[in-house]
Amino acid sequence: MRPITIFLFAVLTASGAAAQSTAYPPDLPDAVPAPPRRLVVKAEPLLDGDVVIARKGAAVKRGKSPVIGVNLRLVDVETGEMLATVLVRGESPAIGEATAAAVTRLVEWMVGSVPAPLARPRQIEGRVADVRPDGAVLAVGTEAGVLRGDRFEIFKITGEIKDPVTKTVLDVDMVKVGEFVADQVHGKIAYGCYGGEALWSAYATVGRGYLARLVTK
Numbered sequence: 128m129r130p131i132t133i134f135l136f137a138v139l140t141a142s143g144a145a146a147q148s149t150a151y152p153p154d155l156p157d158a159v160p161a162p163p164r165r166l167v168v169k170a171e172p173l174l175d176g177d178v179v180i181a182r183k184g185a186a187v188k189r190g191k192s193p194v195i196g197v198n199l200r201l202v203d204v205e206t207g208e209m210l211a212t213v214l215v216r217g218e219s220p221a222i223g224e225a226t227a228a229a230v231t232r233l234v235e236w237m238v239g240s241v242p243a244p245l246a247r248p249r250q251i252e253g254r255v256a257d258v259r260p261d262g263a264v265l266a267v268g269t270e271a272g273v274l275r276g277d278r279f280e281i282f283k284i285t286g287e288i289k290d291p292v293t294k295t296v297l298d299v300d301m302v303k304v305g306e307f308v309a310d311q312v313h314g315k316i317a318y319g320c321y322g323g324e325a326l327w328s329a330y331a332t333v334g335r336g337y338l339a340r341l342v343t344k
Contacts, residue, residue: 151306152262152320158276161249194218195225197233255281255307255337256316258328263321265339268313278342279307281323284335301338 194216201211213236217228253267263281267273286300305323312318331337 148305148324149322151322152308154278155276155308155310159274160276161274193222193225195222195229197229199233199236249341249343251277251279251341253339255326255331255339258321258326258331262310262319263307263326265307265309265317265319266315267339268315268317270314273309273312273317273341275309275312277309277312277317279309279339280342281305281307281321281326282338282340283324283330284338287335299335299338304337306342307339 195218196214196216198214199212200209202209213233215229215232215236217225217230217232219225219228249272251267251271251273253265253271253273255263256266257264265273265279281304282301283304284299284301287296288298288300289296303323304326305321307321308319309317310319326337327334
C-alpha cells in the first residue's frame, strides 16, 4: 500500500504545480493602437404642409404653416451599423424660420447625443479555441474587429442558465482566470500570449469552455 500512497501523492503534487498561475502577458511594444471610430452622418430633408416651392426659391404658403423636417442617421463606416437616428422638425409661418428652427433642434441633438456613440468602445467576445504551451488561440479574428495588441480577459465558464422549456442557454456563470494579448490575427482566429491560471485544452474543446472578452480602454 505504501508505494501506491507515494504514487498518488506524487500525482497530486504534480497537478498542483501545473495549476499555478503565471503573470499576465505585457502589452506588445510595437502594436498599433486601435483607430478612432469613423462615422458618417446621413441627413434627409423633409417638407410638410400646404407649401409650394417656386423655381426661383420663393415659398408660397397655402393654408397651414410649413413644417421643415430633417431625418438624420449616424452610421459606422466600417460595419454599417446604425448608431442613432432622429427626426427633428421646425414649424413657422415663414419657411426660412421653419428651416432655422429645424437646424437649431438638429444641432442641439448632435451636441447632446453624438459624443456617446463616438466614445463607445469596441465590444468583442469569443471562445478559446485551443491551448498551447506558448499561449492560446481565440476563435475570433479580424472579421470581428480584433487588432494585433488587443488585450482580452479570459473567463472559465462554470455553469449555464437555460430556459426551462426550450433549453436555450440564456446566460453563463463564469470566473476570470487570466488575460490574453493578441499577436498574430487572421480572419477568424487570433494567436497570442496568455497569463493566469492554467488553461486546459480538453476543457476548451470538450468542456464548457473559456470565454474571451476584449478589455476596453
